[in-house]
Amino acid sequence: MRIDIITVLPELMQSPFNASILHRAKEKGLVEVHFHNLRDYSIGNYKQVDDYQFGGGAGMVLMIEPIDKCISKLKAERDYDEIIYMTPDGDTLTQGISNEISLKENLIILCGHYKGVDQRVRDKFVTREISIGDYVLSGGELAAAVLCDSVIRLLPGVLNDETSALTDTFQDNLLAPPVYTRPSSYKGMDVPEILLSGDFPKIEKWREEKALERTEEKRPDLLK
Numbered sequence: 001m002r003i004d005i006i007t008v009l010p011e012l013m014q015s016p017f018n019a020s021i022l023h024r025a026k027e028k029g030l031v032e033v034h035f036h037n038l039r040d041y042s043i044g045n046y047k048q049v050d051d052y053q054f055g056g057g058a059g060m061v062l063m064i065e066p067i068d069k070c071i072s073k074l075k076a077e078r079d080y081d082e083i084i085y086m087t088p089d090g091d092t093l094t095q096g097i098s099n100e101i102s103l104k105e106n107l108i109i110l111c112g113h114y115k116g117v118d119q120r121v122r123d124k125f126v127t128r129e130i131s132i133g134d135y136v137l138s139g140g141e142l143a144a145a146v147l148c149d150s151v152i153r154l155l156p157g158v159l160n161d162e163t164s165a166l167t168d169t170f171q172d173n174l175l176a177p178p179v180y181t182r183p184s185s186y187k188g189m190d191v192p193e194i195l196l197s198g199d200f201p202k203i204e205k206w207r208e209e210k211a212l213e214r215t216e217e218k219r220p221d222l223l224k
């Protein structure tokens with residue numbers, strides 16, 4: 001998979017991609033992530049990427065021309081499956097959306113800033129709009145990092161044991177069951193005996209029951 005991220009703050013994006021699973025995925029050549037500084041496509045003597053909004057009002061708007069220049073350059077080099085705009089009024093990110101996007105090959109992710117991007121960018125270039133929740137961030141960078149993390153960990157070969165992602169919360173519309181590790185007893189708190197039994201069919205059944213119990217208790221909406 002290749003991901004091209006367009007941003008006015010590429011420096012904000014470095015660290016999430018240089019640690020842990022995302023870093024490993026890049027090292028293994030399973031994903032390529034490229035950052036494009038929108039300021040490299042700025043226009044005019046003042047190297048502008050944003051301007052006041054028509055009609056007045058507080059907050060600058062990212063202009064269409066630098067974004068058009070950047071996207072056109074990328075599209076001239078390869079085909080993209082999706083051009084995603086991170087925005088609080090997009091579809092709320094779910095595991096299902098991440099699963100679906102993990103099957104794509106080439107993605108552009110556009111990060112907004114200030115009041116967002118000129119609406120014509122959304123009308124003309126963007127194929128999908130994604131929000132990471134009902135709150136407003138200062139820019140799309142952290143949201144893009146969240147989307148990328150949730151997608152990249154699903155790519156074959158990224159996790160040491162691929163079945164791990166399949167047993168995570170939200171896969172199968174269930175929350176994950178509780179997990180424990182050593183020691184089996186700590187200050188009077190014992191790990192459920194079944195997990196120490198070595199009886200894997202029974203352990204599997206116990207996990208299914210606990211996943212269902214937890215979902216009924218915390219997220220009954222998922223069961224509907």
Ligand SMILES: C[S@@+](CC[C@H](N)C(=O)[O-])C[C@H]1O[C@@H](n2cnc3c(N)ncnc32)[C@H](O)[C@@H]1O
Nearest residue numbers: 086087088112115116131132136137139140143
């Ligand atoms: C300050 S916000 C702009 C909010 C916009 N004026 C509005 O009310 O919808 C700046 C940028 O942050 C990003 N952003 C903010 N909240 C987000 C969220 N919940 N999910 C995804 N992106 C978000 C978007 O790229 C947005 O263009």
